[in-house]
Amino acid sequence: MIHQATNFYELTAYKLGRFYNAINLTVHFFTLPEIYIDSAQPVMEKHFIEIAKNHIPRYCLLTHYHEDHSGNAAKLKKLFNTKIISHKLSYSYLSNGFKLFPYEKMIWGKPERFTPDLFYKELLDLGKYTFKIIHTPGHSIDSICLLEINRGWLFTGDLYISSKPKYLRKDENIYEILKSLKKVLSLDFEVMFCAHKGIITDNPKLLIKKKITYIEEIIEKAKNLRKKDMSLKKIRNKLLGKEDITSIATNFDFCKLNFIKAIFQEELNEGNGYQ
Structure with a gap:
């Protein structure tokens, strides 16, 4: 089991994984005071809930419906009455469930169905934190990035991951990914929080540019x-x-x-x- 925590100001990045410490086998979720960004994979429920007991979130902001991001959101609702916020295009996947391949069930697990409490609008004001919501489809139809506008922090879900990807899922759209990368490149941010790479402080915009150039x-x-x-x-x-x-x-x-x-x-x- 992989279970690591990295602090960055008031944010903590938790890296969880069932198998080896590899980029595609581990997932990060991020915590701010009373706020989670994503909810990790179902197979890491025990570790996730232990973290949540010590840092109970009022809100959980999902970047997309995939099982390694929405995996423990239903537990947050049941145990802590956490409000789950998603894109409206996530609704049917989260409430009705979705098909998983055998390798996905083994590595990440099958998430419990639930109904999100709120859907994103252009801005999400949670008091101390204000997020601009950017719809960034390509990896999935409902993928979003969150820009904390006061700090210049960009949460990218699975949009970035690598500057030189070689693999693609069957349901991914490379042209939509390219458009989404160009969309976030126009934003004002200094730090990037990637669900698989973690906290990226060293010129994240350059990494986005490199990925755009590579794909093109x-x-x-x-x-x-x-x-x-x-x-x-x-x-x-x-x-x-x-x-x-x-x-x-x-x-x-x-x-x-x-x-x-x-x-x-x-x-x-x-x-x-x-x-």
Whole structure:
């Protein structure tokens, strides 16, 4: 079990994980006085609840519905009457549940269904803290970032993670991710809080820029190679390398070919014979 805490002024970043201390196997949730940003993964419920008993939140702000972010929100409602706030597009996933792959159940666990108490508007005023809500779809339809406008703190959920990603989930939209990255780059922030990387104080805007540039370059190179009639798998091999243990372990739900397919998703949907 991974259980680490890092303090930053009045904020604490808790890093939780069931297996190895790897970026994709551990998740951060962040706490401020009476406020949580996300609620960790269900398999870490015991550790999460122990933390919550010592720092009871009045509010929990969700960045999106995925199980490693909303995983213990139902427990917060039941045990502490915490008000859960989400994007309105999260509602059906949180209240009705959603399908999980076997690897997701094993690594993060299945969250309990619940109904969020409030939906985000453009600004969320919680007294000492005021958050600007930025809708940043791509990773999921309901993904948001939260900018604490008085401190220049940006909570990015799963938008950033890495400047040079090689894998993509089947349901991710690379063009929406690119738009969302450009949207947050225009914001005024000095510190970034990433759900998988943790607290990033060293020039976070530069990291966002690097990711934008990287994605744009991969898209351009992939399209140029496709013009030469190269198959999608060969494009993957050339730009990202062959699939590895990460792809296999997730039954190719999270893999390199998905990144390349996402670039040509419109053509694939139209049935233009891409392979």
